[in-house]
Amino acid sequence: MRYQLELFFTALGFFTRLPVPAWVPWSTERLNHAARYFPLVGWVVGLIGAGSYLIFTLALPPALAVILSMAVTVRATGAFHEDGWADTCDGLGGGWEKAQVLTIMKDSRIGSYGTVGMVLMLLAKAAALFELGAHGLSGVAAAMLVAHPLSRLCATSLIHRLPYVREDESAKSKPLARRMNGAELLIAASFGLLPLILLGPREALFAVAAVTLVTVWAARMFVRRLGGYTGDLLGATQQVTELACYLGILSAWNFI
Template identity: 45%
Template sequence: MRQIREEWLRFLLALQFLTRLPIALKDDEFSPERLESSTRYYPLVGLLIGSVAALAYYLCALALPAPLPILISTAASLLLTGAFHEDGLADTFDGIGGGLTREAALNIMKDSRIGTYGTAALVTILLIKVFTLSALSLPLAIGALIAGHGLSRVSAVMVMVTSRYVRFEGKAKPVASDVGTKGLVFLAAFTALILIGLGLTGWSLPLLACALVGLIAGHVLIRLFYERKLGGYTGDALGATQQISEIGFYLGALAWL
């Protein structure tokens, strides 16, 4: 029971960190160690966010024409997360696009104001998301939303596993640590469950393979974009990784159809 409680608290910390849900924890229920290890539950939180987005899409699709259901679904996910990852995407593009040096890029990324590069990237990504999901059938779009949100969080955590945090402080500093063997086991298990779930709901192997190729391509391309200049990652870069990986998953699925 003690171990179950520990895992539950880690999940709640992940939910608190990645969403705007009013999760209240007592002082003795929080610890830096628990917060660091909560990264193992990021994919599960992603599944919950994707499920909310999918439910909003399904309910709106019963009465509204495309692309309104996807627009409302996207708005629902933005409200649930407080545009946490989208903010990271915009800051990353502002920093990398506007900073001539590593230090300049990091300083720009700390600025709460959004610039031209960030605005263009954010608008483009949201438009791609809306039009890509609108082009999928209702069952495929629902599966893609749930799986895309979950797997893209796996993609973001893998950056933590394979790269280094380049700030002494920042919004990702509390969780920027070694994920550990147990954390990797959790990530592998969540990934397997998501893929099995897609297979059981009618996704063919070629469709699934194309979607995964798209996600991996998005992961690699966005890391090439920011790691060359930063020499590692920041919290904003993790948000950018999640967003581009998610979009890559949707585009890969659409490319097969």
């Protein structure tokens, strides 16, 4: 049990800026096995986002509460996944061959595609959450609590299904290169899917359908362009499927 707790804290420390107990040992092997708890990290981020949103609404209009709660989650994660999304936009948008794409994604500078992609992603998520708020404060909170774990499950599924394509040992996500086994994926799936109970059956179905379609599309594109995944592509998958979850819930309300 202690080992499993250590794996969770390893994942939490890698994917967020939140402090972890000093007694938790660090190793690349532990990070590799900690992939099973990435969706559980989403629980923590979702709770931070939902909690901060509800607090901000006590004194601020809903639109500002949405934006500030997004800022809180970005701070909590160190913009880890947002950075991956921006790098992915730059790489896939500006590169043609695999080597060129990987080189662009490795560059710490942000380009035109990354800037535009980041702005549009943040605007789209803010707009979606604001629309969810039109159905009540609980709608935004529930959406955040569902989307963060579910989107991290989608990213985790790529570790299970696709090969890692970077060869350089300096890559931050190199320890994640080992494919997950079925038991580890089952653990991840349980944490990623359990929050769906916060939604109605129709909303849950539409949310799962939306993130599944986006994940399959992304995986096919990653294989076609690069032959597998990188850490940046995992971050991009988390971002785009988080948005897809919000849009899926909204579609369930609007679809006739």
